Amino acid sequence: MTETYLANGDEVQLFELAFQRRLPVMLTGPTGCGKTRLVEHMGLALGRPVVTISCHDDLTSSDLVGRFIVAGGDVVWTDGPLTRAVKAGAICYLDEVVEARHDSLAVLHSLTDHRRTLYLDRADEVVPAPETFMLVCSYNPAYRSSLKELKPSFRQRFVTLPMRYLPPDREAEVIVAETGVDLAAAGRLVRCATAIRMADEAFHYEPPSTRVLVTAAHMIAAGADEIDAAEACVLAPLSSDGAITEGLREVAAASLADADSTSSTR
Structure with missing residues (x-):
């Protein structure tokens, strides 16, 4: 594509x-x-x-x-x-x-x-x-x-x-255009990445790129579970330190929970 x-x-x-x-x-x-x-x-x-x-x-x-x-x-x-x-x-x-x-x-x-x-x-x-x-x-x-x-x-x-990362809605557009994943799933990936990027200073790692979000979306489009794809493509590559990875996992889970609660109130 x-x-x-x-x-x-x-x-x-x-x-x-x-x-x-x-x-x-x-x-x-x-x-x-x-x-x-x-x-x-x-x-x-x-x-x-x-x-x-x-x-x-x-x-x-x-x-x-x-x-x-x-x-x-x-x-x-x-x-x-x-x-x-x-x-x-x-x-x-x-x-x-x-x-x-x-x-x-x-x-x-x-x-x-x-x-x-x-x-x-x-x-x-x-x-x-x-x-x-x-x-x-x-x-x-x-x-x-x-x-x-x-x-x-x-x-x-x-x-x-x-240069900087795209605004969330436009970053989601890129993910959809390149992978064919639905916009809601792309939005959740971007929300997860945004939360992790904001936690950058606390954990001292290189934040997830648009590239890894596209990779995760490809996995989702191929049939992978969203959480599994986010874990394998977004979280796991960021750090080999188990404590940092666990902290990032909590940040990601909280952001996705916020996204679910927001969508359920609409």
């Missing part, structure tokens, strides 16, 4: 304006709030392919731009995903860029200022970015390690678009 993107503010318009002015964009917000989906949506809307790079501790600059390899007895240069994206005039999306090493991100500097150029020192090549190329990064500032903060000088190179 086609993935659904519902705007949650002016992020679509600002993204498009940044594209028109050839400016890089940084998407920030909690896990599963729609950052990746926005990039995919904008790729379709702007008619540009999206090259996604999942950032991690071991990501090197060579992994991004390319390297020499031995092929058939010859040493040849092979472009990395960043280089391919620049040459194709694509949208290059660095997901969770905060996870990458700082020295690896240095290759992005010349693409995020007036030069809009990628320098391949080892290949002795200079690649100017076409007008259709766009660099987009994302990360979750609320849950990054204190040892993995982006430098202010790096963040200031980007137009930053803060």
Whole structure:
């Protein structure tokens, strides 16, 4: 089924304006709030392919731009995903860029200022970015390690678009559109997730994303009991600490009980 993107503010318009002015964009917000989906949506809307790079501790600059390899007895240069994206005039999306090493991100500097150029020192090549190329990064500032903060000088190179979870009724719409589950069940899942998100500060965990609600709804649509689906897809992945899980279970149960009492009085 086609993935659904519902705007949650002016992020679509600002993204498009940044594209028109050839400016890089940084998407920030909690896990599963729609950052990746926005990039995919904008790729379709702007008619540009999206090259996604999942950032991690071991990501090197060579992994991004390319390297020499031995092929058939010859040493040849092979472009990395960043280089391919620049040459194709694509949208290059660095997901969770905060996870990458700082020295690896240095290759992005010349693409995020007036030069809009990628320098391949080892290949002795200079690649100017076409007008259709766009660099987009994302990360979750609320849950990054204190040892993995982006430098202010790096963040200031980007137009930053803060993102958040959809309002409950619209989040339920996404769940219904993607899974075919009925609206009442989707609403109960969202109510459960909202209660858990509000308890975030007390339990210190990463809150449930729209993504896990869609997964739970798929299970319900396939015939699973709602409580079992919520337990397996929403609660269980949040923490391996039994005490925290039990506390979250009580929060979820209370929210669902409130939903039942509200619907019974209508």
